[in-house]
Amino acid sequence: MPIPELEKSIIKGVIQKDKVVVDGVEIDGTWNAFLMERTQTGYDPTVWDEIANTLEGYTISACWQCGTCTSGCTMREYDPNYGPRKFIDLARKGDKQGLIELQNSIWRCVSCQKCTHRCPKGVLVEEVVHAIHNYLHKHGLVKKDPGTIFDELFLETVMKNGGRISELTLGAASAKAGFVSLGVKDLIMMSGAMLRSGLIKELMKPSKVKNWDRVKKVLEEAMKEEVRPE
Ligand code: SF4
Ligand code: SF4
Known part of the structure; x- marks a missing residue:
């Protein structure tokens, strides 16, 4: 297959002759192209x-x-x-x-x-x-991304609130992660809706999910660093 024109500048060290004869067979430039042996460094095995x-x-x-x-x-x-x-x-x-x-x-x-x-x-x-x-x-090679920020806040909320989340804390986590932007007006609207629905009581004093102690243990276990068993 010919090397596309656009890729020629990217692929370094291509050797390609107009004509090469191997065992009496003429091979034109496309078919005799090969890459120079090269050493790549800076990789961590x-x-x-x-x-x-x-x-x-x-x-x-x-x-x-x-x-x-x-x-x-x-x-x-x-x-x-x-x-x-x-x-x-x-x-x-x-x-x-x-x-x-x-x-x-x-x-x-x-x-x-x-x-x-x-x-x-x-x-x-x-x-x-x-x-x-x-x-x-x-290994601290990258900055904390929005997905991780959200996951951490989500989990923190669940752990603090006996396995439950609330619209308000979830909204705050989404805003902190940069997924949504919440203005004062949005917060007032959300708070009003929560007051009307009675959810505000749940936010102030959340009830735990059934079997919370067991669920908590499972979550704590899952949060530990995963290492493949031998
Ligand atoms: S992960 Fe699977 S599908 Fe993806 S490149 Fe490798 S072999 Fe192919
Ligand atoms: S799980 Fe879905 S989004 Fe993630 S890499 Fe696979 S196909 Fe892509």
Whole structure:
């Protein structure tokens, strides 16, 4: 296949002669093109191992880079920089810089699982993407993204309120994460609606969900760092 004109400047070290004869067979420029051997530096080989040893990321090694996940990804439609195949490739190479440059995209997974259902190699793609994202956070390589800010506030609310959330606290969490903007007028309207519906009492003194002690233990366990069992 000829190298597209647009890609020639990107692909470095391409050698291509007008004519080469191999065993009496003439091969023209397109068919004798090859890449110069090159050494790439700055990659960290421990990234792949660390991700493959987490509960979420243990299927990362099975990926064969076909791109099926990216081609059907929900988020890809909204963000052209978003691509599970690319995230996996960069993580396995240990290209931290490449992943850092995509930090405004990588957190956006909506967990729709289309990628995982379609993967021909059984990679749990959605989980692997989260494992890569978690790796970046754990090592302090990226700033806290809106999704994580929201998740933390959501969980904090649930833990404080005996397993319950309220419209007001959820609204505040969404606003802090930057998902919505709430003005004074919105807050007054929400408060009025809560007063009328009686929800304000629930906000002041929330009742716990059934079996809260057991639910709390499960949540606390889930919040601990996940490490793949040997
Ligand atoms: S569909 Fe599966 S094998 Fe193909 S690139 Fe995505 S994760 Fe890798
Ligand atoms: S789960 Fe995430 S990565 Fe997979 S298709 Fe949905 S948005 Fe894309």
